[in-house]
Amino acid sequence: MDFDLQWLLLALPAAFLLGWLASRYDLRQLRDEEKASPQAYFKGLNLLLNEQQDKAIDAFIEAVQHDPDTSDLHFALGNLFRRRGEYERAIRVHQHLLARADLKREERERAQHALAQDFMKAGLFDRAEEAYLALEGTAFATDARLALLNLHERSRNWRPAIEVARQLEAAGTGSFAARIAHHWCEVAQEADARGQHEEADMALAKAREAAPQNARALVLQGQRLVSQQRHAEALRLWDELMAVNPEAFALIAGDYAKVAQAAGPEAAEQALRKLDALYGQAPSIDVLQAANSLQGDATLRRARLHQHLQTEPSLTAAQGLLRERLNTGVSLSNAELERLQESLIKTARPLQRYRCAACGFESQRYFWQCPGCHGWDTYPPRRLEEQ
Structure with a gap:
């Protein structure tokens, strides 16, 4: 009994000593790991600032190996992979983060947003849409909706784009009225291409409802009326465009003059007066040419072109003036005028x-x-x- 007690007394100090040595070893190892991790992290950050992305990635990978539970290092590494176009590696990093059960809710949402960006950059639009939809109700909801809006536009999914744009407006992100109007115009054009004209009419009506002064909806509606030989209605609609958006009217000024000619002499005379008034309000070579196409007096046509060249030098106007001179006859020969006109056309083409x-x-x-x-x-x- 005395013998056993003696050995016990000797073993207690020995066990204490071994425990102390083990704890010191663990503390030293932990200290070394903590020291190695920040060093690798700061090394990667320094390389990144010096635009040495390859070496920065190696340094961040080393830091992640030392401290695999640190989410910030994973985010930094994933973002680097995405910036370099290595989308598969970025996806794996962010999927690994999402698979961790100990990840905080804020970091999980951040990882979900980063993963959605990876899919978007990689062109995996279906998976990107799913990833962005999963962010509904999170701090990244608005960013996700904006990304979804761009995704639907790139994929030409116009109705889902309209719905997302409406959600953004309802959330107070801003006005998307003009964008929604363009979406409905795209729907209308696709419906016309399929021969679904009633659907096209409805889509254009919704475009104008979303943005009453949207120029595109008025242009498309007028063009559809012209294709149906409803010239008077097309002119009235384009008169509205002339009033609400005079600068954009220049896009269909030539068509307006042709439709007015097709509608009859009285319509052509009224159109000429309106075009002259519009030119005084918003001078444009397209409006000028449209007016001249309705003007029968060559002297007035040349006077308008000359005045335009004085106020707004334009190769297109110069071309028109030379054409008038060629038609009326001047001191230059026709051959010289034709060569000059060809030269002007060639010079003007890159500017048109x-x-x-x-x-x-x-x-x-x-x-x-x-x-x-x-x-x-x-x-x-x-x-x-x-x-």
Whole structure:
């Protein structure tokens, strides 16, 4: 009995010593890991600031290996992968975060938003839509709806886009009236292409209801009336466009003059007076040419062109003036005038384009939605030579 007690007395200090040594070892190991993790993190941050993204990714991966439970490191790594176009790796990082049971609600929502962005960048629109819809009711709800709106527009899903735009308006994000009107115009054009004319009429009516002064809806409605030989109605509708948006009227000024001629002499005379008045209000080469196409007096046509060249130099106007001179006969020979006219046409062609005010995308055709930046109404309704 005395022997057993002696060994017990000897074992207690030994066990205490071993426990103390073990704790010191664990503390040292933990301290080393904590030291290694911040070093790797700050190294990655420094490399990122120096725009050395490849090395920064390696440093963040090292930091994540030292501290796999730190969500901020995972977010930094996932964002780097997305910026580099490595979308599959970014998706795996954010999916790994979402799979963690210990993730806080705020960080889970953040990971869901990041995953939706990954899918969007990767072109996986169906999965991106699901991911954004899962953010409803979270702090990222507004950002998700804006992203969904862009997604539906890129996919040309106009009715879902209308619904999302309405939700954004209801949430107080801002006015989306003009955007919704464009969506309904797209619906109308698709319906016309399918031969569903009643649906097209309804869509255009909703476009005007959403934005009464939207130029596109009035343009499309007038064009549809012209195709049905309802010239008088088309003229009345475009008269409304002339009143509410005189600058945008230049887009259909030539068509307006042709329809007025088709409607008869009285309609053509009234259209000429209105075009002259509009030109005085909002000078435009398109309006001028439309008016001249209805003007039978060559002297008045030349006077208008000459005045336009004095106030707003334009190669297109110069071309028109030379054409008038060619038709009426002047001191220059016809051959010389024709060569000069050809030269003017060639010079004017690059300037007879529209340019997006947001991204600079240029085109001979006017776009309601820019093919470059996908913005709506970013094209001023004036050609480059008039800007």
